[in-house]
Amino acid sequence: MSESFAARAAALDAADPLADRRKLFTLDDTVxxxxxxxxxxxxxxxxxxxxVLTREWGELRIRSWDESGWWTAPERIGDRIAPLVGAAAGQIVVGDSTSVNVFKAVVAATRLAPEGRDxxxxxxxxxxxxxxxxESAARITGHRLVPVAPxxxxxxxxxxxxxxxxxxxxxxxGRLHDLPGLTAAVHEAGAIAVWDLCHSAGALPVGLDAHGVDLAxxxxxxxxxxxxxxxxxxxxxxxHQAAFDSPLPGWTSHADPFGMTPEYTPADGAVRGRVGTPDILSMLALEASLDVWDGVFIDEVRAKSLALTDFFLECVAGYVPEGRVTSVTPAAHVERGSQVALRCEDAKQVMSALIARGVVGDLRRPDVLRFGFTPLYVGFADVERAARVLGEVLAQR
Ligand SMILES: Cc1ncc(COP(=O)(O)O)c(C=O)c1O
Ligand SMILES: Nc1c(O)cccc1C(=O)C[C@H](N)C(=O)O
Incomplete structure (x- = not known):
């Protein structure tokens, strides 16, 4: 069995149009x-x-805000991310953490929504x-928070x-939710749809513009x-940009930040989503890292992601002793992201044993083994090895 999975992995790797991307990354022999x-x-x-450290900060110092393009990095890098999530240029700004952007987006969404909704x-x-x-945004804006399964x-x-x-x-x-259908339903109700793309951007097509998403x-x-x-x-x-009313209207989102006026006048466009001084070192590391996407189409990433997760599920079924794991990731492609989550007894010890044997996934307590498949650098031989080692670890327990 292991020979047939290994042979199939080799054939799939040989036919993989993204296989050469792996050498763009620093990886070792762990999976x-x-x-x-x-x-x-x-x-x-x-x-x-x-x-950036030596030349732009060390030598150019303050001049780099202009000369090295530091000041405009948040929008410039937003435009690099845009095609990966199906957005035209001028709608994405990079900065802050996801948590902070959730706050901006949720509060701003309530301000974009029709009057009187609570x-x-x-x-x-x-x-x-x-x-x-x-919950905090709801409290601040006087709304009732209603938790609902998607x-x-x-x-x-x-x-x-x-x-x-x-x-x-x-x-x-790893369940993929129906972004087009749910966005349409939200709009039919006259409300604003905010999407968190943390686990989809770079793994599958999002189609923000095509599906009329409001904020993400x-x-x-x-x-x-x-x-x-x-x-x-x-x-x-x-x-929505002209009416976007940020709850964190920092000076870098001002129409004339260096005017330093006491009155706030928001900038036009994506800039309006900024808050304070961008964290340039992280931001420029991100900008450079996006080079690995040059010439890559997100549809081919999605095709490989599904092939990887399909193959993993198949290898797990073949290698893992019956009944030891249950996939909580949907089998249907339309409902699957780019990870496989397996429910497993003693998941903590099992994940530690996997990591000790060079297969790195993570644990989501109490009982979920999570395996993420990044199509740009994960290959089919990795998948076969991960499932085989999981089978060995579970057989020994
Ligand atoms: C769906 C989702 N939202 C938000 C976050 C995290 O937000 P932050 O970048 O602010 O830590 C994560 C992971 O850390 C996540 O998986
Ligand atoms: N952001 C993280 C961190 O700073 C430390 C450890 C893990 C994370 C994560 O991203 C967790 C991740 N969002 C998750 O899906 O579990």
Whole structure:
């Protein structure tokens, strides 16, 4: 059996149009399946960061805000991310954390919504930060927060709904939610749709413009490989930009920041989503890391992602003793992101044993083994090895 899976892996790797991307990354002989938490390092980034430190900061100092393009980096890098999430230029600004951008987006969504609405719906299964922030945003704006499972959102929408905050892919199960359908339902109810793209951007097509999403946020350190704590982004659809009223109107979002006037006049366009001074070192590391996407189409990334997760599920079924794991990731492609989550007894010890044997996934307590598949650097031989080692670890326990 292992020979037939190994032979198939070799054939799939040989036919993989993205196989050569792997050499753009710094990787060792571990199987790295945690790119849905922290993406791997693109090999050219350290030299670029060194140049920013030595030349741009060390020698040019203050001049770099203009001469090295530091000041305009948030919008410039937003435009690099835009095609990966199906957005035309001029709608994404990079900066702050996802948490902070969730706050901006949810509060701004309530201000864009029709008068008199008093409910915010939030994905009840959300990554916690979104729920915490939505709760605070609701309290500040005088809304009632209603946690709802994404599939139940259409039934929960109504004339009281101001805004809805949803995750495109669930961080725990890897379930892909119906962004086009749910966005349309939110709009039918006259409300504003805010999407968190942390687990989908860089792994699958999002189609923000095509599906009429209002506002979106996401991180850049997972499938976009921007590095630990790299800045997040905020998408404000062009049609909402003139009315976008940020709850954090920092000076860098001002129409004339260096006028330093006491009155706040917001800038036009994506700039309006900025807050304070951009964190240039992280931001420029992210910018460099985005080079790995040059010439890559997100549809081919999606095709490989599905092939990787299909093959993993098949290898797990073949290698893992019956009944030891259960996939909580949907089998249907339309409902699957780019990770596989397996429910498993003693998941903590099992994940430690996997990591000790060079297969790096992560644990989501209490009982979920999570494996993220980053199509730019994970290959089919990695998948076969991960499933085989999982089978060996479980057979020994
Ligand atoms: C769906 C989702 N939203 C938000 C975050 C995190 O936000 P922040 O970048 O502010 O830590 C994560 C992961 O950390 C996430 O998975
Ligand atoms: N952002 C993280 C961090 O700073 C440390 C450890 C993990 C993370 C993560 O991104 C967790 C991730 N969002 C998740 O889906 O679980």
């Amino acid at each position: 790295y399946l945690d790119g849905n938490s922290l993406g791997a390092l693109p090999a050219h980034v350290p030299a670029r960061v060194q140049e 409910e915010i719906l939030v994905d009840a299964t959300t990554f916690p930060t979104d729920g915490y922030i939505a 599939a139940e959102v259409p039934g929960a929408l109504g004339p009281r709904t101001a805004a809805v905050l949803l995750n495109h892919v669930d961080y725990r199960t 946020v996401g991180c850049t350190y997972k499938y976009l490989n921007g590095g630990p704590g790299s800045p997040a982004y905020l998408y404000v659809a062009e049609r």
